[in-house]
Amino acid sequence: MSNKENIMIILSSPSGVGKTTITKKLQQKYQSFKISVSHTTRPPRSNEVDGIDYHFVSKKKFETLIKDKKFYEYAKIFDNYYGTLKNTVDMMLKQNDIIFDIDWQGTQQLTNFKNLKFIKIFLITSSKEDSKNRLINRNQNTKLELEKRLKSYNNDIKHWKDYDYIVLNQNLENCFQQIEKIIFSQKNKIFINSPKAQ
Ligand code: 5GP
Secondary structure: OOOOOOOOOOEEOOOOOOHHHHHHHHHOOOOOOOOOOOOEOOOOOOOOOOOOOOEOOOOHEEEHHHHHEEEEEEEEOOOOOEOOOOHHHHHHHOOOOOEEOOOOOHHHHHHOOOOOOOOEEEEEOOOOHHHHHHHHHHHOHHHHHHHHHHHOOOHHHHHHHOOOEEEEEEOOOHHHHHHHHHHHHHHHHHHHHOOOHH
């Protein structure tokens, strides 16, 4: 994907739809893409690495960052904080396309920054049952966490209306190809409309 103008993609979904897999696949395939690594107070899972999957910080540290207005957006999700630092985004955007794996609350806050332009994609599965099975198969959550995630499904799914595109993740390859198509078409559109292109 050539670097005509850097773009920002937001990927959101209810829990258990496969967003993180898609995000990582995009980064692996396209050098231009960098994932925005969020800060969180959630404890790391056994397969997660600090600085790569998240910046894992204490609640105290996170609240200091909130007080110092360091975040473009942050939200409390399943009783933990998650947020995107302004500095990181501003630096990355100079060199790269950015992909955000964030929830609907963060999306609403980011889109309040009128100087920033996003392509907002909402991923869904065919049913709540499907998401539940994925979460169970993924086996990365305690029973309590699983319950919290399933409980928030009904509210999370309502926010599909806030997004530019809704993509069904029934088959990973098909879903990935659809997202690629959206990104290519948007990149070309931005290029055609950009004064730099003339
Ligand atoms: P998980 O605990 O499964 O890694 O993430 C839980 C939820 O938090 C997911 O929906 C994920 O997209 C969202 N999330 C991750 N980082 C951020 C962030 O920086 N801001 C917001 N608002 N949501 C985030």
